[in-house]
Amino acid sequence: MSSIKAIPRRIITGTKDGKSYIAEDQIVTNVSEHFKGLIISDVWQTSKTPASFEQEKPIENSAIPSVIKNGTYFRYVQIPPDEKLGIEASAGQSHPLMHKTKSLDYIIILSGEIYLITDTDETLLQAGDIVIQTGTNHAWSNRSDKNCIQLAVLIDAE
Numbered sequence: 001m002s003s004i005k006a007i008p009r010r011i012i013t014g015t016k017d018g019k020s021y022i023a024e025d026q027i028v029t030n031v032s033e034h035f036k037g038l039i040i041s042d043v044w045q046t047s048k049t050p051a052s053f054e055q056e057k058p059i060e061n062s063a064i065p066s067v068i069k070n071g072t073y074f075r076y077v078q079i080p081p082d083e084k085l086g087i088e089a090s091a092g093q094s095h096p097l098m099h100k101t102k103s104l105d106y107i108i109i110l111s112g113e114i115y116l117i118t119d120t121d122e123t124l125l126q127a128g129d130i131v132i133q134t135g136t137n138h139a140w141s142n143r144s145d146k147n148c149i150q151l152a153v154l155i156d157a158e
Helices: none
Strands: 009-016 019-027 031-035 038-046 072-079 103-111 113-117 122-126 130-134 139-141 148-156
Touching: 113 148
Parallel strands: none
Antiparallel strands: 009 019, 031 038, 038 072, 072 148, 103 130, 103 148, 113 122, 113 139
């Protein structure tokens, strides 16, 4: 079994003269490291629904994404162990990376494991698990010794 890459390869199809073709095939260049080992590749975005097939302006990577009004956001994230990030969450205290976005998020854990933390509880997620994040306050905590890779599609929400 091959290992999952920290930075993904992106293939974009197109249509020319009524025929489909591969318009782009390359490693994603829109990549940033926000904390030691936290690698974010914001792969694609749309600015309206229904979406256009034309390529949109490049996405500006940020630790906390902001989805365009009526748009979508496609994100690939490698989250290192908390220990490498220097994070220590104490019992009874909010996780230091707690946040929320104004979006409906579909998140798939591709490799590794990670805890999803909410204001009142938490659950361990492993490869193949799917989270439907409904704009709530949350954080990710990787308490293992291996990176976790997750794929997320964020949709503008009210």
